[in-house]
Amino acid sequence: xxxxxxxxxxxxxxxxxxxxxxxxxxxxxxxxxxxxxxxxxxxxxxxxxxxxxxxxxxxxxxxxxxxxxxxxxxxxxxxxxxxxxxxxxxxxxxxxxxxxxxxxxxxxxxxxxxxxxxxxxxxxxxxxxxxxxxxxxxxxxxxxxxxxxxxxxxxxxxxxxxxxxxxxxxxxxxxxxxxxxxxxxxxxxxxxxxxxxxxxxxxxxxxxxxxxxxxxxxxxxxxxxxxxxxxxxxxxxxxxxxxxxxxxxxxxxxxxxxxxxxxxxxxxxxxxxxxxxxxxxxxxxxxxxxxxxxxxxxxxxxxxxxxxxxxxxxxxxxxxxxxxxxxxxxxxxxxxxxxxxxxxxxxxxxxxxxxxxxxxxxxxxxxxxxxxxxxxxxxxxxxxxxxxxxxxxxxxxxxxxxxxxxxxxxxxxxxxxxxxxxxxxxxxxxxxxxxxxxxxxxxxxxxxxxxxxxxxxxxxxxxxxxxxxxxxxxxxxxxxxxxxx
Amino acid sequence: xxxxxxxxxxxxxxxxxxxxxxxxxxxxxxxxxxxxxxxxxxxxxxxxxxxxxxxxxxxxxxxxxxxxxxxxxxxxxxxxxxxxxxxxxxxxxxxxxxxxxxxxxxxxxxxxxxxxxxxxxxxxxxxxxxxxxxxxxxxxxxxxxxxxxxxxxxxxxxxxxxxxxxxxxxxxxxxxxxxxxxxxxxxxxxxxxxxxxxxxxxxxxxxxxxxxxxxxxxxxxxxxxxxxxxxxxxxxxxxxxxxxxxxxxxxxxxxxxxxxxxxxxxxxxxxxxxxxxxxxxxxxxxxxxxxxxxxxxxxxxxxxxxxxxxxxxxxxxxxxxxxxxxxxxxxxxxxxxxxxxxxxxxxxxxxxxxxxxxxxxxxxxxxxxxxxxxxxxxxxxxxxxxxxxxxxxxxxxxx
Numbered sequence: 001x002x003x004x005x006x007x008x009x010x011x012x013x014x015x016x017x018x019x020x021x022x023x024x025x026x027x028x029x030x031x032x033x034x035x036x037x038x039x040x041x042x043x044x045x046x047x048x049x050x051x052x053x054x055x056x057x058x059x060x061x062x063x064x065x066x067x068x069x070x071x072x073x074x075x076x077x078x079x080x081x082x083x084x085x086x087x088x089x090x091x092x093x094x095x096x097x098x099x100x101x102x103x104x105x106x107x108x109x110x111x112x113x114x115x116x117x118x119x120x121x122x123x124x125x126x127x128x129x130x131x132x133x134x135x136x137x138x139x140x141x142x143x144x145x146x147x148x149x150x151x152x153x154x155x156x157x158x159x160x161x162x163x164x165x166x167x168x169x170x171x172x173x174x175x176x177x178x179x180x181x182x183x184x185x186x187x188x189x190x191x192x193x194x195x196x197x198x199x200x201x202x203x204x205x206x207x208x209x210x211x212x213x214x215x216x217x218x219x220x221x222x223x224x225x226x227x228x229x230x231x232x233x234x235x236x237x238x239x240x241x242x243x244x245x246x247x248x249x250x251x252x253x254x255x256x257x258x259x260x261x262x263x264x265x266x267x268x269x270x271x272x273x274x275x276x277x278x279x280x281x282x283x284x285x286x287x288x289x290x291x292x293x294x295x296x297x298x299x300x301x302x303x304x305x306x307x308x309x310x311x312x313x314x315x316x317x318x319x320x321x322x323x324x325x326x327x328x329x330x331x332x333x334x335x336x337x338x339x340x341x342x343x344x345x346x347x348x349x350x351x352x353x354x355x356x357x358x359x360x361x362x363x364x365x366x367x368x369x370x371x372x373x374x375x376x377x378x379x380x381x382x383x384x385x386x387x388x389x390x391x392x393x394x395x396x397x398x399x400x401x402x403x404x405x406x407x408x409x410x411x412x413x414x415x416x417x418x419x420x421x422x423x424x425x426x427x428x429x430x431x432x433x434x435x436x437x438x439x440x441x442x443x444x445x446x447x448x449x450x451x452x453x454x455x456x457x458x459x460x461x462x463x464x465x466x467x468x469x470x471x472x473x474x475x476x477x478x479x480x481x482x483x484x485x
Numbered sequence: 486x487x488x489x490x491x492x493x494x495x496x497x498x499x500x501x502x503x504x505x506x507x508x509x510x511x512x513x514x515x516x517x518x519x520x521x522x523x524x525x526x527x528x529x530x531x532x533x534x535x536x537x538x539x540x541x542x543x544x545x546x547x548x549x550x551x552x553x554x555x556x557x558x559x560x561x562x563x564x565x566x567x568x569x570x571x572x573x574x575x576x577x578x579x580x581x582x583x584x585x586x587x588x589x590x591x592x593x594x595x596x597x598x599x600x601x602x603x604x605x606x607x608x609x610x611x612x613x614x615x616x617x618x619x620x621x622x623x624x625x626x627x628x629x630x631x632x633x634x635x636x637x638x639x640x641x642x643x644x645x646x647x648x649x650x651x652x653x654x655x656x657x658x659x660x661x662x663x664x665x666x667x668x669x670x671x672x673x674x675x676x677x678x679x680x681x682x683x684x685x686x687x688x689x690x691x692x693x694x695x696x697x698x699x700x701x702x703x704x705x706x707x708x709x710x711x712x713x714x715x716x717x718x719x720x721x722x723x724x725x726x727x728x729x730x731x732x733x734x735x736x737x738x739x740x741x742x743x744x745x746x747x748x749x750x751x752x753x754x755x756x757x758x759x760x761x762x763x764x765x766x767x768x769x770x771x772x773x774x775x776x777x778x779x780x781x782x783x784x785x786x787x788x789x790x791x792x793x794x795x796x797x798x799x800x801x802x803x804x805x806x807x808x809x810x811x812x813x814x815x816x817x818x819x820x821x822x823x824x825x826x827x828x829x830x831x832x833x834x835x836x837x838x839x840x841x842x843x844x845x846x847x848x849x850x851x852x853x854x855x856x857x858x859x860x861x862x863x864x865x866x867x868x869x870x871x872x873x874x875x876x877x878x879x880x881x882x883x884x
Contacts, residue, residue, distance in 0.1 A: 004616060004790060007754075010720040040768060059716045065758075069713035069765050078715070080732035084769050087736060343771070343815070480814050 011059035015076040019055060020085070022072045025426040033466065036071045038088045038344060039429025041466060088344045092429070095348030095361075100147035100402065102350065102362035104155045104375055105140060105171060107132045108164040109367050109382075113193055113229045117261060117299040119292040120375075121382035122159050131164050132367040137171050139393035140365035145178055146398035147363070151185040155213075157375065159367075162196040172208050189213055194241025195229065202248045212245050214238055216256040216278075218264060218271035226261050242278055256280055260287050260311060262302040268315035272329070276322070282330030285315045287457060290440050291379035305456035312457075313464055320468075323478045330482055337465055338483030340430040349432075350374065354416035356433040359390060359407040369393045371401055373410070376436040387439055410435050414445045421449035427462045491573045496590040498556055501546070501566030508586045508633055510595070511568075512640040513548050515579040517541075525640055527566070529577060530554055539564065548583070550574050568592075582640045584633050595637050603641075604649030605634050607662060611654045613683050614723040617752055617787040617794055619868070622653055631661045638668045647677040656686035663695045670701045677703040679746075684708035685727060687734030697741040705744040705774065708735055711755045713765030721754055739772050746775040751824075752787075752794040756801035763808030767815035776812055778805065780823035784868025791871075798828040799875040806830035825864065826857045828875040838862060854878040 021037045032049040035041050044052065048063050052072070057063045067073045074081035109130040111122035123130045132140075144152060154175060156168050172188055179186040188210040205212065216238055217223040223235040238256075245254040256278075258264070258271060268285070275283045287308045294300040315331065322329050336349050350357030358373035365371055369392050372378040377388025388410075390401045401407070414433040416422040422431070437454045438447030449455040468475045502509055514521055516528035516539035527546035528539030533554055539547055540563045547564045549556055551572035559567060568585065570577070570592065577583075580598035585591060596603050608630060611622035641648070648669065655662050669678050678701060686692040687706070696706075710731060711721040718728040738745050747766060749755060755762070759778070766776055780798060781787055787794055798805075805821070810832065812819040821829065821837045829837055839846075839860055847866035852858050855878035864870050 004614070004786075005720075005723055007716075007720045010716040010725065013716060013725065059714075065714045065717070065761070068715060069761055075715065075729075078729045080729045080736070083733060083736055088769070344768075484814055484816060 007060075013059070013075060015078075017055050017057070017064075018074050018076055019053065020072050020074055020081065023424055023426045023428060024049065033426050034070075034072065035426050035429060037085055037429070038071075038092060039341060039427075040070055041341070041426075042066060042070050043470065091344040092340075092346055094346035095353060096355065098149040098151075098348070099360050100363055100398070101149035101151065101348065102153050102155065103140070103144040103147070104157050104362060104364040105132065105137065105161075105168075106157045106159065106365065106367045106378065107137070107161045107167045107171075109159040110163050111158055111160040111193075112163070112195060113160065113227055113234060115227045115293070116297040117226065117259060117288055117294045119289050119294050119379050120157075120159070121292040121296075121379070130159065130367055132167060132365070133369070134167060134170060136365070136367075136369040136393050137167055138174065139369075140371075141171060141175055141178065143365070143371070143393060143396060143398050143401070144363070145175075145182040145184055147402075150183070151187070152179075153187040153189060155189040155191060157191050157364075160193055160196065161190055162192050162194075162201065165196075165201060169204060172204075172210070176208070187211070192241075193227070193229075193234065193238060194245070195234065195237040197237075197241040197244065202244060205245075205253075206249055212241075212249065212254040214242060214254065214256050215259065216242070216274065217258050217261070218267060218274050222263055222267060222271070225263060226259065239278065242280075246279065251279060252281075257284055258286060260285065260303075260308060261299060265303060265307055265311045268311055269318050272315060272318055272322075276327070276329060281328070282332050282335070283315075283319075284332040285312050286333070287453075289376060289379075290437070290453075291376055292382060295383070305453045305460065308457060309460040309464075312461065316464065320475050320478055324474060333461065334465060334479070335482040335485070337430055337461060338479055341462075341465065341469075342480060342483035351434060352430075352432040354414070354422075354431070354433040355411050356414050356435050358388065358410060358435060359402050360411065363390075363398075363401060365393060371396055373407055374436050376440070380436065380440055385440075388436060410445050414438070419446045419449075421455070425449075425459075427459060430462060431458050490576055490594070491571075492594040494571065494573075494592060496568055496585060496587075496592050497571055498569040499567070499585075499587050499590060500556065501561065501564075502568070502587045503566075508584055508629060510582060510584050510633055510636040510640065511546065511548070513577050513579065513581045513583065514544070516544065516547075518579065519543075523640060525636075527568070528564070529579065533558075536564070548577070550577055580642050582637050584637065595633070596641055598642050598645070601646065602649070603645065603647075604651050605637070606652065607631065607634065607650050607655040607665070608653035608657060610657055611652060611683075612657065612685065612724065613654065613727065615786065616721055616723065616754070616790045617750055617781055617785070619782045619785040619787065620651070620653070621785050628658065628661070631658065631665060634665055635668055638665070638672050641673060641676075643673050643675065645673065645676045647679060648673070649679045649681065651681040654683055654686075655680055656682050656692060659686050659692050659695065663699060666696070666699045666701055666704065669704075670699055674702055677705070679705045679707055681707045681748075683722065683727070683731060684734035684738075685730040687737050688730040690737070693734075693737045693741055693743075696738070697743055703744075705746055706738060707746040707748050707777070709748045709750065710735070710762070710766070710770075711749060712758055713762050714758075717754065717758065735770060735773065739770075744774045746777060747773050748777045748779060750779050750781055751796075751798070751801060751805070752781045753796040754793065756796050756798075756804065759801060759804050759808040760811065763811045763819075767811050767817055771815055771817055774818065776817055776819045778808065778819065778821050780821075780862075782823065782865050782868060783871050784865070788869060795871065797875070798824055798873045802828060802830050802833075802875070806833050809833050809836050823862055823865065825873075825876065826861045827855070827877050827879055828873045834860075849876065851876070851878050854880065856881060 024032050024034045027033050030046050032044045051057050109123045191213045194214045217226045220235040227234040288294050288300050290300045319331050339347050350361035364378050366378050371390050373388045390404050414435040416433045434454050435445035439445050511525050511527045513529040514526045516535040520543040527548045528544040530547045530549045546566040549569045556569050582596040584593045584595050609623040711718045715728040846863040848863045857879045
């Protein structure tokens with residue numbers, strides 16, 4: 001029998017240790033949070049971190065083992081470490097293989113609500129000027145069907161899109177004929193306040209498997225203050241609409257979104273309870289965006305990232321406690337961040353990706369025929385800023401829009417992988433480029449990140465999540481389920 | 486305890502079988518089952534009535550088991566080729582396949598139709614020398630085994646659910662082994678095939694291509710990865726550079742859409758790192774088809790290396806539970822093999838398989854009182870079983 005070699009024989013391997021790309025951040029306690037190139041986190045003491053970057057580590061000292069298992073070191077001549085990272089990075093970026101899966105049709109800018117925080121600058125009159133024409137709609141559909149994604153989602157937006165329901169019906173009917181011809185699977189969503197929902201519309205939604213997405217800001221007094229309409233009954237109509245839609249279409253066929261105003265900040269529990277009562281399975285604690293009336297009426301200035309983060313943390317704590325006591329409920333934004341942290345599945349969520357989702361993730365066909373790189377881009381245009389106009393349905397093709405110099409420049413300039421402040425950020429793998437936000441707030445697609453509310457919120461959310469994952473096993477178990485669901 | 490079947494041993498007597506210098510493969514058949522469909526069929530004879538039945542059915546070969554029939558009393562004109570096996574081979578039944586060498590008078594049972602765990606040893610040669618190897622490799626020229634397998638495959642019942650191939654390292658002579666897989670694909674298309682390999686061969690493009698090109702309908706490579714760290718895995722398998730090639734091999738197999746099972750044997754080197762290993766598997770190889778976390782079989786090299794390998798499973802119970810949870814949460818199919826339920830955390834029970842082989846499933850006297858016994862893996866009946874201090878009957882089902 002040949003002799004067995006001792007462990008030391010394999011620890012003293014001949015080829016040199018090499019550092020692989022890593023990002024890091026000093027955390028409060030003199031420790032370092034380190035992430036590898038695919039965003040897997042681990043924590044090191046100051047001393048360990050210095051030894052890592054100086055390669056003063058050796059098999060058997062447990063720092064080597066931690067660094068090796070986390071893919072921040074390899075041995076010269078080895079290929080598996082790099083191949084694993086390459087495979088995982090490719091998987092994370094796979095959303096690029098199915099570009100422009102989301103197509104938003106702004107069928108009208110008119111709305112019967114008059115929300116002071118309206119980010120799209122709704123209009124109250126003049127059907128001829130603010131409704132999309134049938135011709136524009138047909139052209140937009142043709143462009144949407146030219147996009148390479150095998151499965152595309154068509155979302156009807158407004159204004160209040162139900163004010164132009166006949167056009168929605170025409171687009172759906174046409175898409176159902178032309179989609180299969182173009183080899184596309186189709187999904188339809190109507191983003192509506194549901195005030196104008198009726199049985200005919202519901203029957204149409206049911207017959208065509210259309211999803212409904214609505215706004216619900218919380219309890220009646222809060223919702224109705226945020227969302228005024230004649231009669232002051234926005235809340236009552238939204239709740240009635242949600243219940244009717246749940247009955248007719250099914251529980252999972254209607255979702256709601258909330259918008260955080262200053263009035264919401266100390267009412268997280270009540271807002272969440274409102275969603276629970278309606279049998280909704282989760283909530284997106286969404287901050288106000290700096291567009292449209294939200295800027296004009298100074299709504300957006302009323303709270304900063306820090307106050308929103310306090311609200312978010314408070315809400316998340318409440319949701320986790322609900323889960324702990326046996327009520328499953330999800331904070332959807334956290335779940336998206338977790339999916340990116342805990343898996344390498346490609347999440348093409350348009351606000352949380354780099355290359356940015358503008359154009360490559362979504363195209364917006366405005367009521368006036370102009371095509372925008374994102375929903376926020378058309379919001380800016382209502383504020384007389386045409387930066388994100390890519391063309392007009394009258395003469396554009398999918399290719400002309402997506403390969404336009406304008407889009408390529410905006411996407412190229414904003415890559416978080418190489419943007420200042422972002423490229424070295426420990427959270428980069430889980431974040432995204434938001435050129436529209438930074439253009440709107442700092443007149444630059446990249447922006448100075450320490451001044452960016454987007455950056456502050458992102459870092460705050462991720463810090464919160466990582467802290468829970470590392471220091472609270474019971475919460476971590478819940479969060480892991482969200483991330484891998 | 487269950488006694489393992491004597492699947493190899495000495496032939497009591499033999500005559501005929503024209504070429505005595507080479508190995509033969511025969512299939513044992515019921516003597517009264519009508520004319521033998523294959524040249525390799527031999528009547529299974531236990532009584533003198535069986536002799537008459539075999540002759541009447543048209544057999545020219547026979548296998549006598551036990552001492553009830555005297556071979557000399559059977560006319561060579563009636564049964565030309567005759568072999569006598571000791572009575573401990575009484576388990577042989579209709580449809581079983583034997584390999585034997587007439588001049589050295591050695592037999593091996595290659596396939597038992599009634600077993601759900603048939604496995605062919607492909608070679609005793611290996612490019613690893615694992616500290617806990619249960620089938621210690623030998624550097625011998627045993628290329629004939631592959632030919633024997635190819636001769637045996639046409640005799641295997643096509644209704645067989647699964648066939649295993651093991652070694653040694655089956656891919657050392659990969660071209661010949663691919664021939665075996667092709668034969669499986671042709672002859673036994675509805676039989677799943679499970680190959681235990683160290684996976685290093687798949688780091689080479691031509692090996693992965695040949696494997697994938699077999700287009701077997703249900704072929705799995707069971708590949709060990711013992712740690713998330715190069716030197717730990719290399720130490721366990723006693724080979725420099727093994728980790729790098731094995732991981733690369735797994736990636737290439739999955740890139741070609743092949744089924745892969747990752748196998749981790751738990752012992753004092755691997756078990757303390759099992760959480761790290763499972764985390765690593767969940768993050769880096771979540772696309773593998775199955776992960777098997779396996780208790781150590783205390784036999785072969787494991788006996789010689791007990792000093793560095795032995796750990797009471799009780800001492801890694803919590804780590805194992807966490808590792809299983811990490812994999813399950815990540816959506817990776819995971820099973821725990823070879824560990825009795827009394828040494829596992831209750832959260833691990835749903836993942837604990839009842840048994841994987843014939844030579845496991847032995848139980849201790851105290852197991853008689855255990856309510857979990859019908860669902861328990863029991864113990865290895867081979868080697869020198871060493872028991873956890875946690876072993877105790879479970880007297881009531883978990884609430």
